[in-house]
Amino acid sequence: MENTSGVGVLDKATLILGSLEAGPSTLAGLVAATGLARPTAHRLAVALEHHRLVTRDTLGRFILGPRLAELSAAAGEDRLLAAAGPVLTHLRDVTGESAQLYRRQGEIRICVAAAERLSGLRDTVPVGIALPMKAGSAAQILLAWEEPERLHRGLQGAGFTATALSGVRRRGWAQSIGEREPGVASVAAPVRGPSNRVVAAVSVSGPIERLTRHPGAHLSQAVVNAADRLTEALRQP
Incomplete structure (x- = not known):
């Protein structure tokens, strides 16, 4: 993992957000883009969704959430x-x-x-x-x-x-x-x-x-x- 801060969970969450800059992604797409294990990618994506940093489109794919725009x-x-x-x-x-x-x-x-x-x-x-x-x-x-x-x-x-x-x-x-x-x-x-x-x-x-x-x-x-x-x-x- 490049550009690590030393806070593993934060680095991994940032990887997920960064991968979504390219557009909507399925869980499999997140795994492929970030190199994270599937359970880890799913857990973090759902946690980010809870805080509205990530949301879902009409097809159920992960996309960047409205909280980012508000910030x-x-x-x-x-x-x-x-x-x-x-x-x-x-x-x-x-x-x-x-x-x-x-x-x-x-x-x-x-x-x-x-x-x-x-x-x-x-x-x-x-x-x-x-x-x-x-x-x-x-x-x-x-x-x-x-x-x-x-x-x-x-x-x-x-x-x-x-x-x-x-x-x-x-x-x-x-x-x-x-x-x-x-x-x-x-x-x-x-x-x-x-x-x-x-x-x-x-x-x-x-x-x-x-x-x-x-x-x-x-x-x-x-x-x-x-x-x-x-x-x-x-x-x-």
Whole structure:
């Protein structure tokens, strides 16, 4: 085994993850690629699956799991937050509404950055607040591109449907009217990491009386542009 750390089980687990970079693999394929004994390869692959570092495709083959993308996204958080300030300020200024950036943590979403409307009636979302993944345009964005099992689980008890999320994926943005809080509307769009996975959601929010019951019609382009700017920031070398 090359490049060993001296911690055998970690080295072997890394071998399995490394072999899956080439794509889906059966257990026999893992054994052939890593040189590990079949029982060892199976035990480690199942353990990695438990921690979502490995998962299975529709054919039951082992593939790299969603936890790796989440860790990769977290590693880029400083870059995301550094870029978020001016982007959210610009979004607030061009829309006249409060702007937020959300990241998912398990079954909740966290507001990690915000630019509040300077005056008048506003939707104030404090940085650091935890909100449910069951309502709101940002929740729709953070769930819409999830793997089928997590998407199905996330829809249970949600204020939106699978059909609504299909529309979100098609349009590239989401809107909500009174979903999270009565009288509040919002529009959100996805921020994607280098692997194209959705890692955050940018949104604007405010009272329905100002945003109307069709806020996406006049706000979606500005929100999508802001999300694209943050995506570009994460993809810079």
